[in-house]
Amino acid sequence: MEPTREPARFWMWTRFTFLITETLWCSAAGCKTSYISTSKTILDQLAMQHRLEFRLILTQRYACDIWVICFLRERALGNSPCRLVRQLRENHSREWLKFLCRYFGACTDFADRPCLLPITFQEPPEPVVIPSHRWMLAVYGRDILSRLDHIKAKITCTFGSVLKMDSTKKITKKLSGLAKGTALWLTSVSNEVGQILISVLTAQERPALDIMAADLIRRYSNAGVAPPRLLYVDTECCREDRVQTKLKQRFGGWPDLIVRLDIYHFMRRLTSGCTKDSHPL
Template sequence: MPIVPKHRWLMQVYAQDVLSRLGEVKASITSLSGQVLKLDSTKKIVRKLAGSARSTAAWATNVGNEFGQVIMSVLTASEGWGLAKMAEGLVNRYKQANIAPPRVLYTDRDCCKNSHLHKIFGGWPNLCIRLDVWHFMRRIAVGCTTDSHPLYSGFMAQLSRCIFVWDQSDLQRLIEAMRAELEACHLHPSDDDVRKSITKKEMQLHCKRAVRPAAEMEVMLGQLLAAYDGGRGCNSLGVPLINSARMKEIWKAQRRHIPCLQDPPGFQLYTQTGTVTKAGHVLPTYRCARGSTSLENFHLHMNRFIPGALQVGKVQHNGQTATESVKAFLSGSVVNTKEHVVLRE
């Protein structure tokens, strides 16, 4: 029976394979760019550093584009000014490739005008830095006593409604298509029945949405917090959803970030990727570039990829993302067994 190689031998062979195609790997990553960048940091990866590299970094920071691809990853001892060299490298990459600078950068912190990010990305003076909505919502959710509270899911759903507003023309088009589909099944649904039959996934696929104006959002968020505060937000056992003292401090600190959530003026965050025919009604399908949550998938990928070469992990992730989104969009052909799909060539 042949002897099974030990893990050290396998890792050595793997490392030699990576080194043999390192130039191709680097070229694949540095050739990527985008008009909407997303920046997010995680500590999960650096906790796995071992040996001499242990405790040499505190953050793993990644930059992605609107297609979900990762265009840069760095390990740093700190955020803020610790990302200066990374920012300089990105600015030089765009400049050397003669590519127009990105228009928007979504981040999980340092979004205000006097923050470090505005200074280290000074090479892009017209760059709009925006706070990711998901991270903002998570900050507000810290004021809740527990996420297992029966009112928690409803509170978070209403929190999202206070921030976003759906495009009425897209929504009406989807409602008409869903009504026609239900009537084709010999049903006579009411308006409420039609709306309840529309799933969240269908809404996100066929309807655009925009961030509410800052003044309107601040009023609605204040009313929402007041509605769930005190005895009005208690369950049947008298346990409150909101920790009043903690939420008061959180709201005081976070309300100044509401302008940082606004959509960049004059920039289209939605791209129509095709159309879907539902019960004779043609519905557009959209891809949204807003937010930095697409990087959370890469953080999971990195965590599972260890042990392995970071650059190779990025290339694999970008390849999977390109197969799922970019390649489908550019090729103009997607197979859907449930509905008829037509994509623009």
């Protein structure tokens, strides 16, 4: 690859820095692919101790320090990309005013000195515009891709002895863009402390969960962890003729698994079964 140098603006919390980086162009015949020197394709070829030295996330025009994007990792109420952009603008404006005051002070010292010729000063530079919240989300997405292997490892090392499986349509209704309308159900399995073991998007609620159940059973087996004892669901928990339900067959790799109806749906069914117009409970 042939390197070419291009400047990139480096966004930090309190100051501006100009960074010179390289864009690598593939010299193979018929290949016109270009790579930024700190892109994921290049960084994946380095050892972990060398990769950690790159504290920047670069895009085509701008760059951002990783610790700025770290504020978006804890997504909570009030912690949004718009809030981060507002905070950046406030901090950058404060720093710009500080440097502006220093510049005017230095100009005043020169203007007060006796001189034969009139002294002219250059206009101070305008403050650089902070990127939008959409750019922050794009950089945040690149940060997630750089930690994808760690996220997968952290999720797949989560286990539990009491599981809860539930499906919902609320999440899939929020899908937009090309993913809109491609899935109807989001099914998640969590443990007794609320940690998510696995989540899948499916077009149907029940028949498409066989692969999910098989992968979950295989995960427990490969890790040498004891199978769970209980599984709480909202349907298909039991039958009157004592024949195995489809859900029990789906988790056939755990023959001792006890499937029960969770307390929330039990209370709803108890109320609907005991409450009547003639005798409201």
